[in-house]
Amino acid sequence: MSENRGDVLLSVRNLVKNFELRGSKGFRKTKRIVQAVADVSFDVKVGQTIGLVGESGSGKTTVGRSILQLIQPTSGEVFFEGQDLTKLSFEELREIRRKMQIVFQDPFASLDPKMTVGSSIAEPLVVQGVEGDHETRVAELLELVGLASDHARRFPHEFSGGQRQRIGIARALALDPKLIVLDEPVSALDVSIQAGVVNLFADLQKRLGMSYIFIAHDLSVVRHIADQVAVMYLGKIVELGDKNSVYSHPTHPYTKALLSAVPLPDPKVERSRHRIMLEGDVPSPVNPPTGCRFRTRCWKASDICATQEPQLTVRATGQQSACHFPE
Amino acid sequence: MSDSVLQIRDLRVTFNTQMGELRAVRGVDVDVAPGKILGVVGESGSGKSVSFLAAMGLLPKSASISGSVMLDGQELIGAKKKFVRSVRGRLLSMVFQDPLSALNPVHRVGDQIVEMIQSHQDMSTHDAQKRAVQLLEIVGIPQPDERALQYPHEFSGGMRQRVVIAMAIANDPKVLIADEPTTALDVTVQAQILEVIQTVQQRFGTAVVLITHDLGVIARVADSVNVMYAGRNVESGSVQSMFDHPSHPYTRGLLSSLPHEGVERLQPIAGFPPNMLAPPPGCGFAPRCAFATDACSAELPALRQFDDLLTSCIRAEDLRIRSNS
Numbered sequence: 055m056s057e058n059r060g061d062v063l064l065s066v067r068n069l070v071k072n073f074e075l076r077g078s079k080g081f082r083k084t085k086r087i088v089q090a091v092a093d094v095s096f097d098v099k100v101g102q103t104i105g106l107v108g109e110s111g112s113g114k115t116t117v118g119r120s121i122l123q124l125i126q127p128t129s130g131e132v133f134f135e136g137q138d139l140t141k142l143s144f145e146e147l148r149e150i151r152r153k154m155q156i157v158f159q160d161p162f163a164s165l166d167p168k169m170t171v172g173s174s175i176a177e178p179l180v181v182q183g184v185e186g187d188h189e190t191r192v193a194e195l196l197e198l199v200g201l202a203s204d205h206a207r208r209f210p211h212e213f214s215g216g217q218r219q220r221i222g223i224a225r226a227l228a229l230d231p232k233l234i235v236l237d238e239p240v241s242a243l244d245v246s247i248q249a250g251v252v253n254l255f256a257d258l259q260k261r262l263g264m265s266y267i268f269i270a271h272d273l274s275v276v277r278h279i280a281d282q283v284a285v286m287y288l289g290k291i292v293e294l295g296d297k298n299s300v301y302s303h304p305t306h307p308y309t310k311a312l313l314s315a316v317p318l319p320d321p322k323v324e325r326s327r328h329r330i331m332l333e334g335d336v337p338s339p340v341n342p343p344t345g346c347r348f349r350t351r352c353w354k355a356s357d358i359c360a361t362q363e364p365q366l367t368v369r370a371t372g373q374q375s376a377c378h379f380p381e
Numbered sequence: 382m383s384d385s386v387l388q389i390r391d392l393r394v395t396f397n398t399q400m401g402e403l404r405a406v407r408g409v410d411v412d413v414a415p416g417k418i419l420g421v422v423g424e425s426g427s428g429k430s431v432s433f434l435a436a437m438g439l440l441p442k443s444a445s446i447s448g449s450v451m452l453d454g455q456e457l458i459g460a461k462k463k464f465v466r467s468v469r470g471r472l473l474s475m476v477f478q479d480p481l482s483a484l485n486p487v488h489r490v491g492d493q494i495v496e497m498i499q500s501h502q503d504m505s506t507h508d509a510q511k512r513a514v515q516l517l518e519i520v521g522i523p524q525p526d527e528r529a530l531q532y533p534h535e536f537s538g539g540m541r542q543r544v545v546i547a548m549a550i551a552n553d554p555k556v557l558i559a560d561e562p563t564t565a566l567d568v569t570v571q572a573q574i575l576e577v578i579q580t581v582q583q584r585f586g587t588a589v590v591l592i593t594h595d596l597g598v599i600a601r602v603a604d605s606v607n608v609m610y611a612g613r614n615v616e617s618g619s620v621q622s623m624f625d626h627p628s629h630p631y632t633r634g635l636l637s638s639l640p641h642e643g644v645e646r647l648q649p650i651a652g653f654p655p656n657m658l659a660p661p662p663g664c665g666f667a668p669r670c671a672f673a674t675d676a677c678s679a680e681l682p683a684l685r686q687f688d689d690l691l692t693s694c695i696r697a698e699d700l701r702i703r704s705n706s
Contacts, residue, residue: 109567214653244424244594249638250649271568278640278647315572317597319639321620324601331576332569335537 295373491529
């Protein structure tokens with residue numbers, strides 16, 4: 055399969071993930087279902103970045119992990135280079151996993167403190183049985199992420215948060231992946247350090263041509279790095295499209311409210327702009343509202359929103375949104 | 382400024398650790414004007430939280446503290462423990478990042494507010510209960526009389542933080558210190574909590590110290606700002622000036638490392654913050670600063686006035702000319 059920037063690398067179709075909540079009422083066991091991801095579909099193109107944004111409980115992390123089959127989706131398909139990952143055997147998955155990697159949020163928890171940085175980075179090579187000189191490859195990877203090759207002999211505790219995140223990235227790059235899921239990769243870092251890691255992601259993509267799924271709650275970072283954006287709310291995509299359309303002309307009320315809630319580092323803008331204040335918190339996903347899930351906090355909601363679930367529909371500015379009363 | 386309700390002078394905090402003396406705060410001045418919001422911004426390890434924990438007398442014994450903290454004309458450093466305890470929660474109160482750890486899980490939230498009131502004021506339980514419900518209403522909790530009878534686990538994260546704010550303002554404090562009050566919350570909830578803090582400030586004239594790492598939060602609500610780095614104030618003054626023409630290279634670096642609309646490439650600050658067990662001599666930022674000269678490492682730069690900013694950088698004049706041209 056020849057690949058060009060712009061071809062579809064990954065297609066997610068009708069992805070659903072339910073979690074069971076086991077509890078008890080007196081002596082009786084109870085079982086409740088949490089629908090963490092409720093019918094999510096999107097594409098990721100070769101060499102591009104899609105940003106998944108949303109608040110806690112929106113299901114963005116679960117989407118990332120379901121794609122990699124780190125958790126098994128309840129239903130739906132995930133096509134990677136045309137192959138449905140949900141139908142593969144364990145062995146087949148292991149083979150294809152070398153093309154898909156993940157970088158986690160917490161650089162302190164994702165590295166084994168007892169392993170040298172070099173052996174952590176080489177681990178995927180060992181697991182996948184890659185032949186050749188691992189030491190040279192590790193040195194190459196360390197330099198690729200802006201560290202020195204002699205750092206391979208050191209241990210994680212000798213590094214700062216930003217450096218550890220770079221080590222995690224080097225490990226994700228070890229097998230030349232085509233797709234990397236970045237799960238809140240800069241949220242734990244201070245802003246001055248964060249900027250360097252964001253630049254690194256951009257540079258690596260330009261050089262190596264892989265695709266990213268960038269999961270974050272920080273909308274300004276996503277605006278900077280993504281090509282496409284999917285805004286999630288309570289397990290559903292409410293708005294999906296080109297970054298510029300979504301940020302400049304949000305059509306879903308939730309996207310609008312979310313964008314207006316983000317504090318911008320400019321006092322003149324902050325003090326003059328109109329802010330949409332949403333009431334309350336995100337409802338519990340155990341018991342999501344009927345119809346449109348956002349309606350309980352939406353200022354535009356009317357009867358139809360409670361009875362009929364809005365579907366993603368293409369709008370004039372190019373993106374899709376799921377709302378009966380789009381902007 | 383003598384009209385400050387909270388005035389801190391040359392505050393120093395040193396922790397005695399197994400690895401040596403960790404100098405977390407190295408001479409910080411703070412002035413909080415009555416009824417205004419002071420934003421304190423800095424990265425992790427800059428000493429922003431430790432400074433105010435020290436001011437409230439909440440640090441462990443391993444910390445040695447010197448300097449002066451004047452609250453409404455009364456000195457808190459070196460004062461009797463009993464006195465500091467009577468001030469804390471009455472004149473000076475604090476809101477932390479994690480609301481769940483600030484609440485007792487086995488008591489109703491109303492009772493916790495009543496306890497807060499009665500430990501500082503001579504008020505009947507009946508009146509205190511009425512006051513508690515009123516406080517819950519002020520911080521925007523719907524059906525406050527029913528919610529007062531519930532336990533913390535029955536509240537969402539944002540509602541819990543409102544309860545904590547209600548407790549903090551229960552005794553009408555002069556100063557409310559909020560340490561990263563919205564960091565654990567979602568953005569739409571953050572917006573609500575910032576609004577509650579502003580309501581309290583405007584309605585009761587409470588001065589607020591808002592500690593945060595988010596420059597956007599500062600831009601939204603603060604009147605003045607202190608930028609901290611390596612245990613010192615590197616720049617302080619009006620919020621508008623800080624954003625319009627920052628004079629300290631660290632403040633500038635911080636602003637340009639943020640993603641802005643239309644910026645192709647971010648500009649990170651090189652290197653990382655110093656080890657406070659062995660802070661660099663002279664300016665703490667010098668090792669990461671693109672404008673540093675030998676003189677920067679020779680001695681601590683003094684705070685100097687530029688328009689309405691106090692800046693601690695010996696090269697501030699050169700930088701200001703550069704940014705204007």
